[in-house]
Amino acid sequence: MTELIYVPDAEGDWEPATEPQEGGRNPAWQASMFQSAAWPLSSLALLSVDLDAVARRLRLTLETSWDGHGTVRAAFFVLDGTDFVVTHHEGDAPGTHVWTRKGGPVDPARRLxxxxxxLEVGPEAVSYSTWGAGTDLSHVPAAWGRGRGKPVWSCQEFWENFKKRPGMFVVRVSFETVTGFLTGYDVAAEGALLNGFREWLAARLVSGWNLVWWALVAELVFPEGRPAEPWSHEDDQHAVGGLFRLLDEFFEHPVGDPKAGSPTLQT
Structure with missing residues (x-):
């Protein structure tokens, strides 16, 4: 039987995760199962901690559903810019399954x-992780800054909204305005959005290690050579579409070998 690790209760000044407040101390912000029903999820890890202890610590409200095999209890929440779901199925061994929303920036060790x-537990609480053995979890990032305001959107949710409706964020959708906005957002998010993207592009291109990321995108989008400037509307929109496809691929497979694929972008 799995030995469960102790999780301390919530701090005395943490508000319920279902009632986030401006300047609140609780690092978690909870979404309801109904609000999150459309989230496509990826499994992340199994923790040797009790789900009820997780809920007490983050002041989450556990919701109950079911599948063909029995009752499932779950809580959907945002913490440090990541969409999490913690679950326990009545047929499972003791422990808490951790899931994250697919899409957007992916760094499993940093997320977990x-x-x-x-939760104020160490890496010894990880019974299983989907990225396999050998991942260094000995360095746990500092706890969520208690005085920081919570993001309106997680980074994943921002990306899903931006790529579907870029016109809500920039006055005119062009390669220049989109790359400029994403760069600014990444700076404001302390690198949470584009961390590793430039290196991933350079590895895929097998050159250009000294170039900025948007120049590398242009190299991949126009494999026969960049068109003369100013770009036509068609070339500009082709570059925007190529950028979005590259970012989607990066977010989906950030730790894969980009050289295993084609050095140019498929259209």
């Missing part, structure tokens, strides 16, 4: 490290 820090 932030959750472990908020």
């Amino acid at each position: 490290g932030g959750l472990l820090a908020a």
Whole structure:
């Protein structure tokens, strides 16, 4: 039987995760199962901690549903810019399954490290992780800054909204305005959005290690050479579409070998 690790109760000044407040101390912000029903999820890890202890610590409200095999209890929440779901199925061994929303920036160790820090447990609480053995979880990121305001959107939710409706964020959708906005957002998010993207592009291109990321995107989008400037509307929109496809691929497979694929972007 799995030995469960102790999780301390919530701090005395943490508000319920279902009632986030401006300047609140609780690092988690909870969404309802109904609000989150459309989230496509990826499994992340199994923790040797009790789900009720997780809920007490982050002041989450557990919701109950079912599948063909029995009752499932779950809580959907945002913590440190990541969409998390913690679950336990009545047929499972003791422990808490951790899931994250697919899409957007992906760094499994960093994501889970932030959750472990908020729970005040160490990497020994990880019974299983989907990225396999050998991942260094000995360095757990600092706990969520208690005085920081919570993001309106997680980074994943921002990206899903931006790529579907870029016109809501920039006055005119062009390669220049989109790359400029994403760069600014990444700076404001302390690198949470585009961390590793430039290196991933350079590895895929097998050159250009000294170039900025948007120049590398242009190299991949126009494999026969960049068109003369000013770009035509068609070339400009082709570059925007190529950028979005590259970012989607990066977010979906950030730790894969980009050289395993084609060095140019498929259209």
